[in-house]
Amino acid sequence: MGLEIRNSRPYYYRKVRRDGKSTSEYVGSGFVAEYAAVMDEADQAENQTRRERLQRQREADRKADQELISLERTLKELFTTVALANGYHQPKRQWRKKRKR
Amino acid sequence: MEKKTQAVNTPVQTDERKVREQLSDLMRRCGNPEKPDPQAREELNRLISREGMAKEVMKQMDGLYDMALNQRINLYTQADFMREMLLFKCIQLKEELGYLAGNPLERLAIEQIVLCWLNLHLTELSYSNALSQPHDIAVGIYWEKRVTLAGKRYSRALGTLAKVRNLKLTLQVNNAQNQIINNG
Numbered sequence: 001m002g003l004e005i006r007n008s009r010p011y012y013y014r015k016v017r018r019d020g021k022s023t024s025e026y027v028g029s030g031f032v033a034e035y036a037a038v039m040d041e042a043d044q045a046e047n048q049t050r051r052e053r054l055q056r057q058r059e060a061d062r063k064a065d066q067e068l069i070s071l072e073r074t075l076k077e078l079f080t081t082v083a084l085a086n087g088y089h090q091p092k093r094q095w096r097k098k099r100k101r
Numbered sequence: 102m103e104k105k106t107q108a109v110n111t112p113v114q115t116d117e118r119k120v121r122e123q124l125s126d127l128m129r130r131c132g133n134p135e136k137p138d139p140q141a142r143e144e145l146n147r148l149i150s151r152e153g154m155a156k157e158v159m160k161q162m163d164g165l166y167d168m169a170l171n172q173r174i175n176l177y178t179q180a181d182f183m184r185e186m187l188l189f190k191c192i193q194l195k196e197e198l199g200y201l202a203g204n205p206l207e208r209l210a211i212e213q214i215v216l217c218w219l220n221l222h223l224t225e226l227s228y229s230n231a232l233s234q235p236h237d238i239a240v241g242i243y244w245e246k247r248v249t250l251a252g253k254r255y256s257r258a259l260g261t262l263a264k265v266r267n268l269k270l271t272l273q274v275n276n277a278q279n280q281i282i283n284n285g
Contacts, residue, residue, distance in 0.1 A: 054240070060176055061247070067169050068220060068254065074162060075213050079261060081124065082206060082270050084131040085145040095268055 002027075003037040012036045124148060166212040170219060177223045187222075191215050198262070204271045210262040217255040224251040 002013040002024060012033030013024035027036045088095045127148065130141035174187050198211045228244040264270075 058243070064169075064173055064176060064220075065250075067172070068216060071162070071165060071169065071216070072213060072254065072257070075209055075261065078206065078209070079265065079270070081128060081145070081149060083268060084128050085142060085149050086268070086270055087142060088268060089131070095264060097268075 002040075003033060010034055010037075014040065162209060166209075166216055169216055173216070173219055173223065177227070187219065191219060194218060206270055207262065207265050210258070210265050214255070214258040214262060217251070217258040221248075221251040221255045224248050 002015055004011045004013065009029060010033040011029045012027040014027050014036070016023055016025050027033065083090075083095055087098050089098055090096070124145075127141050127145040130138045131145055170188075170191060174184050178184060178187075194215050195211055198214060200208055200211045203211060224244075224247050228248050231240060231244050
């Protein structure tokens, strides 16, 4: 944390990233420093919780999607097999019935 | 010392692999537009109908759709009212698409449509819910992508049913003798 104690007095510096460099930004001293430090910590914890929740949701979404994709693939395979068995072919991504010679 | 594990092919796996190889070979021969191969077609028909390949696939897929549907609804909501309403809407959509009158292949296509419709619907709901709150750009892009993909999947599912009906593809299950007949 950016809370620094100098001569028994707290000073708070917020760490920010500007132009790819990490810099310290002075926030305040005394009560203001302690208050800002607590608030920043709470914000970070909230952000962390939100990130974790989002991560969990994305994982659940990904699993559900996988199931859908696998069902779609199986159906497509079955469709192709039945179409070919019925005498169709797919010359240019379009199913056509074969001419009888 | 490291113990090496060896892949062991059980008879069932070997049979399945053999059938898959045979199937892909027949499909390659049937799919050649320059050289129609009636013998390969006949073989493919035999493999599907008499050797019960389609029956196996149908058996595997049977119930998978219901499971996926319930899982998706449970993932979205725990409220009984909402769950019942979504299930009712799915059943209604199935009937509108002619589930009861369709052959097994059409039924599978309809199940896929219903699942994709539900997926699209729930994704759109989550999208509007997520974007109504303050959010960063990454969240916005994530939901945009999800909605687009769900829309495409739904269109593809509709396309499959349309193709099955246009080409008049049938795959009948003979319940009396527990057989599948492919009407080529």
